Amino acid sequence: MNKAILRIECPDKQGIVHEITEFLVNNNGNILELEQFVDQRTARFFMRVVWDMTGFGIPLEKFDIAFAETANGLSAKYWINSSAKKDRLALFASKELHCLGETLMQSFLGNLPVEIPVIISNHETAGNLAEKFGVKFFHIPTDGREKEEYEKEQLRILEEQRIDFIGLARYMRILSANFVRRYHDRIINIHHSFLPAFVGANPYRQAYEKGVKIIGATAHFVTEELDQGAIIAQDITPAHHGYSVDRLRQVGQETEKKVFSFALKKYAKRKIIRIGNRTIVFE
Amino acid sequence: MNKAILRIECPDKQGIVHEITEFLVNNNGNILELEQFVDQRTARFFMRVVWDMTGFGIPLEKFDIAFAETANGLSAKYWINSSAKKDRLALFASKELHCLGETLMQSFLGNLPVEIPVIISNHETAGNLAEKFGVKFFHIPTDGREKEEYEKEQLRILEEQRIDFIGLARYMRILSANFVRRYHDRIINIHHSFLPAFVGANPYRQAYEKGVKIIGATAHFVTEELDQGAIIAQDITPAHHGYSVDRLRQVGQETEKKVFSFALKKYAKRKIIRIGNRTIVFE
Amino acid sequence: MNKAILRIECPDKQGIVHEITEFLVNNNGNILELEQFVDQRTARFFMRVVWDMTGFGIPLEKFDIAFAETANGLSAKYWINSSAKKDRLALFASKELHCLGETLMQSFLGNLPVEIPVIISNHETAGNLAEKFGVKFFHIPTDGREKEEYEKEQLRILEEQRIDFIGLARYMRILSANFVRRYHDRIINIHHSFLPAFVGANPYRQAYEKGVKIIGATAHFVTEELDQGAIIAQDITPAHHGYSVDRLRQVGQETEKKVFSFALKKYAKRKIIRIGNRTIVFE
């Protein structure tokens, strides 16, 4: 079934749901899913609504024109997408491959509705996995090179491959402000701790030293500031006192890959809206 | 803030959200919460909507008349409630008091929006707790008596106390069909296992013999058939191989009390709609 | 580091830990891990102890002779293994490949200390995955054939490949009593429900109909009786009322693969002892 997915955000007031559903009813749109949320702090209204395109009176390429009056009346920002078009996802990797492997397997099994045309890494380690799953692999070394230089190569590939969004599958380099701006709200990172605890390098070592009884993982949008972007998903696993740093890492990797692929799915299904430094993630 | 809570159920079709929100907009109802759900199996639509009564054009006692046309047009069943009126909850107990204690404490701390005027038990054990929290206590023995006889006493008390709903806080007697019918959809039981596993007596013993690695608890509506009513909430806790039956029971009690008070809160906040043998439980 | 792993079981009495550790001390065995457990119901003692083989006075192939007196004195049953020797694991699959994919990926990433020489399936679906990971694939059809006939082929392959244990990665056929006996205590199945709830076919459909709020998965040893073998591991995930059977299946698969690979790891690390219909699973 071909579905339209509308995400919309506007100042809260009385009657918004009514206005939007009126637009859909008038154009013969049969609603399949509807979730709304009012952020009391900012007094803003958020909604995600999905309808069947069969019989809908407006082709999506003319949606903007048809919806303009309603959107303007509500001072709304919105995003409209078709379920028919799959996103093109680029994966960045380094030496630890569990998040990469999970994403490739999920996509192979048909559980992650994206195409993965390319993997980029500063190491050759991921080449084997890329080949197994028939994905183009680019080894772009970073050591001893200027960030501007190697990011130029990366950006060129992303452009050539018409990439829609990027998953940092344990890529251990910080992206430049320029890179982040080019893919604003379209880069998802997995951090191997429960943020905001243990920002930065070696979080399992940090967790071990601190003696926490739980270790976590956080998927978040990437911003210019390290590990500070809006959080999309988090999960944890208990940490036994007997666990060494290595065992913490091994146990934690299971949580990382789960959280990372969860966030990628939510993104691909257009279930995320960012509000400043926070996210709404619809069911 | 005085709020109205409408739960509504009707055959699914295009435009239902629009029709209901139209009614609210026309009467100046400011929507605070809205959740909807379409059950694909039965092709039925379900919605819970909450609005501010301040400025709303219709007093709740006249809601039925005002809403009749909309409801009839949709062939809808609905329930309308005011957040201002607190339910009167009766608790039934036996000898194990953890669920009773939790409910009394939650109510005392203001976390469970109900009044608890009465506790009924077939043992005297709960009398002390009842007294601590200033709740009337009725010891109605059941051993060696006809069910009809002692239930008559119970039902009389429930009526005198104008009870809205009943929580079976580990009350170990099966209610008669007559009793269940009188409080249809208004009796919540806590079963000390993950239903449908381990129906009936001694579920922790059953779980121990089976060697499960997880033990659970289930809150459900009571029907005439034992442990078969629609499930409202379930949760689990890991079971270590070293746990004896007693340790399973002790660990499991923490889950029971959590699940039971969760279900009572959802009921009191009118967040549950039953569909046949299943429940919708809104966030 | 080359380690010896001893699992031992005997009637409980005073001084067992002391006797066994005496044997190790006398032979210069440095204990790295020790876990013990007394099952009060059966009055039996269980222990798993791991020591460094460096400097240990007895080569493992002579362990039985050296340990005989101690073992006899305790009327003990025991299993001795070397961490240096990796098990050879055969995977059986059908059409749903998430558990198979997870196991292959875990092994590829070095997180599951086994060799996987062979995959056997009654469908061709898994052939692609087998090829990706360089594993021999045998498509042995079962439809319209006698069990004895196709199991003969399966057993021959297992023998040729010197298989140590078998993982049924959502293989949907029931093994014959003869097959099960040949690999007694060496076949692990993943059942896609929280056993003992929802035995048999289509557990997600069963769970949906029952309206449970949690869905689970169970890894267990295979016995002649369907889904009745000793449970090794279980886990669950919350089930939202909005989930269709398909969504339940999709969500549940994440739990299945986690539980299945957890059980395989515990087996490979010799952390499981079966007591009748239950298991001890050491940390």
Add this chain to the structure above:
Amino acid sequence: MNKAILRIECPDKQGIVHEITEFLVNNNGNILELEQFVDQRTARFFMRVVWDMTGFGIPLEKFDIAFAETANGLSAKYWINSSAKKDRLALFASKELHCLGETLMQSFLGNLPVEIPVIISNHETAGNLAEKFGVKFFHIPTDGREKEEYEKEQLRILEEQRIDFIGLARYMRILSANFVRRYHDRIINIHHSFLPAFVGANPYRQAYEKGVKIIGATAHFVTEELDQGAIIAQDITPAHHGYSVDRLRQVGQETEKKVFSFALKKYAKRKIIRIGNRTIVFE
């Protein structure tokens, strides 16, 4: 059954388990529980062993003399306790009473093996609960007073009541270094966040602003530095994007009370050993 509980810590070497169990065997001590752990980082050995005092050759008051040679030989630090003697626990509270209420209820129901002779608070709010459960209540105001002055009153009460350990059940004042030293390793605090995230005041507000998807609670030993003592237990609960700060607080309180009472039980059962800033918590 009267049990002895020995916790012991010493430099790791070969044969420690053997030496300690030899001492027990020689004195006719029947081991009921034994857990050991080697901290690879510090190369230290930790053990907790429980035995039946019936028939044991040494009365506990003479244990130190009898065990001296073994302990000295191992350069061991140890703690010996009898299960027959219940700890006397003092609870400190402020205005939020959920942790206090839970602890009193657990103790009332016989699930927490301590005596609670006294509650101390800087507000009168907890007086009612104290009275319900027959516990002495001391209202010691802190506003506008010198810490030294009011802590003197608190310390006098603790001494008079022969308090063994202290639970800070959401007591919102920082204890002086002098106070902490007097009850070194005997004060357990519940912090309403997943430490080390959100140290200090208003963690639910901090969590809300950060947009985390999980909120946690941490029970830890109190040291002179705020929220930095060794962690005993942690747990979390998912945080929905729709939760206000108040809802986060309400949901989080359930986790707080669970974690707090878990830590108190582990302490009372002598299942905790602190290693620097970390804890070993035995099953």
